[in-house]
Amino acid sequence: MTLMDHLLERIALDGPISVADFMTECLLHPTFGYYTTRDPLGTQGDFITAPEISQMFGELIGLSLAQSWLDQGRPDPFVLAELGPGRGTLMADMLRATAGVPGFTDAAQIVLFEASPTLRDIQAQTLSGYQPRWVDSVADLPEAPLFLVANEFFDALPIRQFLRDGTGWRERLIGADGNTLTWGLGPQSDQVALMDRLDDTKDGDLVELCAAAIPIIAVIARRIGTHAGAGLIVDYGDWHSLGDTFQALHGHTHTDPLDKPGQADLTAHVDFEPLAIAARAAGCAHTRLTPQGIFLERLGIATRAQSLAATLGGSKLEELVAAHRRLTHPDEMGNLFKVLGLYPSPSSPPPGLEP
Numbered sequence: 487m488t489l490m491d492h493l494l495e496r497i498a499l500d501g502p503i504s505v506a507d508f509m510t511e512c513l514l515h516p517t518f519g520y521y522t523t524r525d526p527l528g529t530q531g532d533f534i535t536a537p538e539i540s541q542m543f544g545e546l547i548g549l550s551l552a553q554s555w556l557d558q559g560r561p562d563p564f565v566l567a568e569l570g571p572g573r574g575t576l577m578a579d580m581l582r583a584t585a586g587v588p589g590f591t592d593a594a595q596i597v598l599f600e601a602s603p604t605l606r607d608i609q610a611q612t613l614s615g616y617q618p619r620w621v622d623s624v625a626d627l628p629e630a631p632l633f634l635v636a637n638e639f640f641d642a643l644p645i646r647q648f649l650r651d652g653t654g655w656r657e658r659l660i661g662a663d664g665n666t667l668t669w670g671l672g673p674q675s676d677q678v679a680l681m682d683r684l685d686d687t688k689d690g691d692l693v694e695l696c697a698a699a700i701p702i703i704a705v706i707a708r709r710i711g712t713h714a715g716a717g718l719i720v721d722y723g724d725w726h727s728l729g730d731t732f733q734a735l736h737g738h739t740h741t742d743p744l745d746k747p748g749q750a751d752l753t754a755h756v757d758f759e760p761l762a763i764a765a766r767a768a769g770c771a772h773t774r775l776t777p778q779g780i781f782l783e784r785l786g787i788a789t790r791a792q793s794l795a796a797t798l799g800g801s802k803l804e805e806l807v808a809a810h811r812r813l814t815h816p817d818e819m820g821n822l823f824k825v826l827g828l829y830p831s832p833s834s835p836p837p838g839l840e841p
Contacts, residue, residue, distance in 0.1 A: 540810070573609065669744075
């Protein structure tokens with residue numbers, strides 16, 4: 487049996503499924519799920535993330551969090567956490583860059599939230615010198631000062647899609663036609679979570695909801711608001727969802743999300759607005775949403791690139807220049823990716839960001 491067989495069987499028994507259910511099956515099915523069966527990262531995988539592009543990204547993230555730790559009186563112990571750590575590259579770069587901050591590494595308890603058994607094994611190898619531990623739920627993060635990064639984590643959480651129809655909404659669903667998955671629409675219904683969107687949408691507009699993100703951000707914000715800390719949420723997306731952003735990536739190429747269930751990475755742009763609202767409701771301050779390129783330039787990525795360039799030549803130097811451009815240029819990741827910072831009021835926001 488394949489995941490396609492499983493999905494067709496499920497739809498035949500229960501009827502069309504939501505985009506959220508489809509994403510959950512495709513990414514996390516215990517036998518056929520994309521994340522549970524492979525390492526999806528790098529040139530041999532389906533996509534590449536900022537930490538895999540250059541060490542500069544993780545170094546600057548780490549130093550931003552370390553400065554927040556210093557500004558808040560060096561709490562000891564504290565939790566240094568990452569959601570969706572990939573191969574552990576970002577955390578390793580953070581720890582290497584902050585090794586020179588007196589007391590930081592000694593006070594840090596490394597905690598990782600990762601759903602993929604394959605990636606957990608790789609993270610264990612990458613971070614073998616730091617004794618990380620893993621949690622199965624964000625709710626299991628210790629009640630302690632929390633300094634956290636989530637890079638390209640929220641984009642993989644399951645979304646639902648709704649099409650405006652008069653004063654109501656029709657959910658976009660996935661059904662079947664023979665052995666092929668197809669798109670369809672559910673009946674018109676009221677959606678309490680979308681009542682406020684009737685004011686800024688029109689018939690035919692599509693809005694995406696990521697209900698799974700809200701309890702996660704609430705836990706993080708409560709820890710930071712109660713115990714001190716800082717959070718850096720880095721992802722592609724914007725403020726206020728509008729339009730279809732659901733996409734699949736296979737072999738670094740965009741593909742039809744319904745074509746290769748379980749074999750392609752599925753993501754959607756992050757709507758940062760409800761994350762910020764949930765953080766405030768949980769007692770935590772948040773920064774302005776800032777393009778990744780601006781954030782990294784404020785932290786000194788140009789100076790760091792020049793320092794690294796002084797020891798390089800030939801193709802290695804060309805790779806460094808290309809990496810700097812990819813991370814910061816508005817036509818690359820610089821504007822598509824955004825950064826939202828969380829911090830306890832009345833502390834200062836994490837360096838690189840503004841209140």
